Amino acid sequence: MGAKDRDFSALVFSIVLPFYFFPSNYCDAIYNITSSQALSQLQTLVSSNQIFELGFFSPNNSANQYVGIWYKNDSPLKVVWVANRENPITVKDSSPSLTIGSNGNLDLLDGNRNSVWSSNVNVRPSNTSVAILSEDGNLVLKDSISGQELWHSFQHPGDTFLPGAVFGFNLKTGERFEMTSWKSDTDPSLGNFTAEIAQHRPPEVFIRVNGTKPHWRSGPWAKSKFTGIPDMSAIYHSPFNIEESTQTGLTRLNFNWDYNNSDVTNLFLTSGGVLKLVAKAKGDDWFTDWEAPLNQCDVYGVCGPFGVCKDSESPICNCLKGFEPKSFGEWNKGNWTGGCVRRNQLLCDKNASGLASQRGKKDGFWKIVNVKLPDIYEYVNPVELDYDDRDSCQNWCLNNCSCIAYAYVEGIGCLVWFKGLIDIQGFTYNGEDLFLRLAHAELVGGQKVKEIVISLVTISIIGTIVIATICLCRWRTKSKGNTKETTEHTDLIQSSNSSRDTLQFSKQHDLSELPTFDFSTILNVTNHFSPTNKLGQGGFGSVYKGKLQDGKEIAVKRLSNSSGQGIEEFKNEMLLISKLQHRNLVRLLGYCTENEEKLLVYEFMPNKSLDNFIFDPRGRAQLNWATRMNIIHGVARGLVYLHRDSCLRVIHRDLKVSNILLDEKMNPKISDFGLARIFQGTVALENTQRVVGTLGYMSPEYAMGGVFSEKSDVFSFGVLILEIVSSKKNTNFYYYDQHLSLISYAWQLWSESREQDFVDDALAGSYSASEAIRCIHVGLLCVQDHPEDRPIMSDVVLMLSNETNLPQPKQPIFTFQSSPKFDLQSQNDSRFSVNEASISLIEGR
Structure with missing residues (x-):
């Protein structure tokens, strides 16, 4: 190549290269x-x-x-x-x-x-x-x-979200459509920050560091705005909207924009983790319309649990009312991430530890205005509330001891919090109201008032003792002349030692608080208790379907005169259920007592009880594995609420498949609280002279000694798991003519690593083997002979949900099964539910 050719080639290269x-x-x-x-x-x-x-x-x-x-x-x-x-x-x-x-x-x-x-x-x-x-x-x-x-x-977003693009997640396919920042302004490779729509209900936007650590969040979506973005007022016409499709499973943030106008806009995530809404008019430069995080308070959790951040104050972090810094040393250094701790223990927490007295003042709520609502919220379905309003939301939270705060948000409804309140930010406008649960001492004005109250209470107690002693002496003198009248009165209100908690509860809560129904109304809606309206029969009497004038369907439980369930159990069930509110407990709508009639009115459960499915050859085929797991988890959560989270501490004492009702979506609801007992502390052991319940579900210590505790319910739940997995009854199960209970059969297969032989044949391989084996394992832990060997229900929920190593169960020694040879009831005059076999045998292995 000549010199001219080389010069020409160099000229061409110098012209073409810039186009690259x-x-x-x-x-x-x-x-x-x-x-x-x-x-x-x-x-x-x-x-x-x-x-x-x-x-x-x-x-x-x-x-x-x-x-x-x-x-x-x-x-x-x-x-x-x-x-x-x-x-x-x-x-x-x-x-x-x-x-x-x-x-x-x-x-x-x-x-x-x-x-x-x-x-x-x-x-x-x-x-x-x-x-x-x-x-x-x-x-x-x-x-x-x-x-x-x-x-x-x-469908494959980068660092920029354009109007019309997909940004969200699909629950059915598992797909996630997230934004990922560039590594730097000149390097498009994947950076350290991602933006996503979190799978909460309602959803919210998160910026995360390295895919996990929260960096910023928008607050929950309220139909027209994200509650944590005060500039996003409901009045302002926003181009954003959340679309949730139950049919496709897709939840996405829609970004609506008309490209026919002169402006263009997008939302993009910078390499430094800042989410920016930018716009540009024709012929002008790009400008930032909004960005976050904008200041230190926007950064997730900067003030730690129970701390609130206000950028306009110095220091920017303060503890919520009723709380103080966890570490004053770190707090004074400006390291607030450790957060705050509660000064005064809640009455609920005292109840859980057995420290509360009957005179303990009830917890209350403190209103915090204009804030960004904390993270880790849970949405309360309106069907769980009396009305979809703020008061019902407050009552729901007040009746659940695990609930530490609530908020009722327009466009959302009732949100509640159970864990440490994190990422609270104070706004000057367009914030939400948060109601924080506090001990009574915090609500009435501080430590001095608390000391005065303690002094007054002490004096009152001493005075009460003196007065009570005088009254007792007078009462004894008077009672000698009225023995007959006193005895008759006692027979009406206290037939045995087992009713003392119910009577005490009855005194504290007036029956007039409950809605009442006229007997004529009940007759009308049930077509005079027509056999065609009859839903079922039990030891208490019958249950009938009815339909109120507003179209609402109800179930009426009619206590028969020959029922073993007396007025005590009737009042007990009525009072207990009216005070217990949980998605997995049946809801009491009211009652009726006229003449000899005793009626309870419940929400109607269209799918009746679990035993209609699990023990029916055709019905059990309708229970796929997902439905069975949902039922197991639901019942477990309901028991955790009864044992630990409710305002009362309740032992059900008659948990069985026939007392698990199913709503239209096959969600479980625990029913029949006629035999339930209130207890104090956490694991209360009590003794009763009257053993009640259903053999096959009763723990050994209760059936043989009358000793019951929350671990008695754990035993019943273990039997329930084994029956749901296998579709076999514990009370009349036989294995090749052997006297082998369902529990023993489960143990035998588990010990031989043949757990899948225990699973219902109707599932035909369409189940998760690992989940089934875990359920059987947990069931065997729950039915161990000694109460101390059984887990508590909160641990059971974790065992069922997490892939953690489980402790090894011990071989069951005592089993309960039906046999025509022995009538336990005739020997000890104990009363058992007639819903199941009352002729049973206890035998050692």
Whole structure:
């Protein structure tokens, strides 16, 4: 080559080289990519409205090349999407191309025809695929004949969220559509920050560091705004909206924008973890309309649990009322992340530890105005509330000892909190009201008042003792002349030692608090207790279906005169259920007592009780594994509420499949509280002279000695698990003519690692083997002979939910099974439910 030729080649190279780095109006524009028309390095794909452009670019003249989408007329380039973020092409590669491969996919090829990036969808080998850049900046791959969309870039977001793109998650497919920041302003590879729609109800936006650690959050969505963004007022017409589809499983943030106007806008995540809403009018520069986090208080959890952050104050962090810094030393240094701790113990917590007295003042709520609501909230379904309003939300929280705060938000409803309140921020406007549970001492004005109250209480106690002693002496003198009258009165209100908690509860709560129904109304809605309206029969009497004038369906429990359940159990059930509110407990609507009639009115459960399914050859086929697991988890949560989380401490004492009702969605609800007992402390052991319940579900210590505790319910729950998994009754189970109970059979198979032989044949392999084995294991832990060996129900919930190592159960020694040879009831005059066999045998193994 001569000198002139070399000079000419150098001149051409110097002219062509800049096109590699500045893809713009200087390149040839095409409007689609086909199998016969690839996109070369010197070409761009342009949207029909001339707003967006796709091509090759090198950020900041680096040595790497990428295929990306940007705004066509912007200089410098504002890139909104990159194909090969993790696999760049070097600038030395002179002939890369974006083409349609033989399999119909979009393929980015380097100079050696090696694939660098692909749309990678299942497409039949075809040369009919075509790629276009739509007017909203979406790169779409579709079949040119059928028009079917095969792939589009909007389902693969980068660091920018364009109007029309997909940003959210799909519960059915498990897909997540998240934004991921660039590593730096000049490096499109995956950075440290992601933005996502969190799978909460209601949903909210999170920015996370390294995919897990929260960095910022928007607060829950309230139909027209995110509650943690005060500028996003409900009055302001926002382009954003959350769409939730139960049919497709997709929850997404919609970003609506009209590209026909002169402005363009997008939401993008910077490499430093800042989410920005930016806009640009034609001919103007880009400007930031909103961004977060904007200040230190926007950063997630900067003040720690039970701390509130206000950027306008100094220091910016303060403890909520009733709380103090966990570490005063760290707090004074400006390290607030340790948060705050409660000064005065709640009455609920005292109840749990057995420290509360009957005179303990009730907890109350303190209103905190204009705040960003804390994280880790739970939504209370309106069906669990008396009314969908603030008062019902407060009552729900007050009746649940685990509930430490609530908020009733327009556009959402009732939100409650059970864990440490984290990421609370104080606003000057457009915040929400948070109601914080506090001990009575905090609500009445502090320590001095508390000391005065303690002094007054002490004096009152001494005075009460003196007065009570005098009254007792007088009463004894008077009672000698009225023995007969006193005895008759005692027979009416106290027939045995087992009713003392019920009587005490009755004195504290007037029956007039409960809604009442006229007997004539009940007769009318049940068609005079017509047999066609009858839902079931039990030892208490019958249950009938009714329909009120407003169309609401009810279930009426009619206590028969011959029922073993007397007035004590009737009052007990009525009072208990009216005070207990949980999604897995049946809801009492009211009662009726006229003449000899004793009636309880409940919400109607269209699927009746679990035994109608689990022990029925055709019914059990309708219970797939997911439904059975939902029932097991639901009953477990209901028992945790009864034992630990409710305002009362309740032992059910008659937990069995016939007392588990199912709503229209097959969600379980524990029913029949006629035999339930209130107890103090955490694990109360009590003794009764009257053993009540159902053999097969009763723990050994209760059936043989009358000793019961919350561990008695745990035993019953263990039997319940084994019956649900196997669809076999514990009370009349036989194995090849052996006297082998269901519990013993489960133990035998478990010890031989043949647990799957225990699972109901109707499931026919359509179940999770690991979950089934775990359920059997947990069931055997629950039915251990000694109460101290059984877990508490809160631990059972964790065992069922987590893949943790479980302790080894001990071999069951005592079993309960039906037999025609022995009538236990006739020997000890104990009373058992007639819903199940009352003729039983206790035998050692």
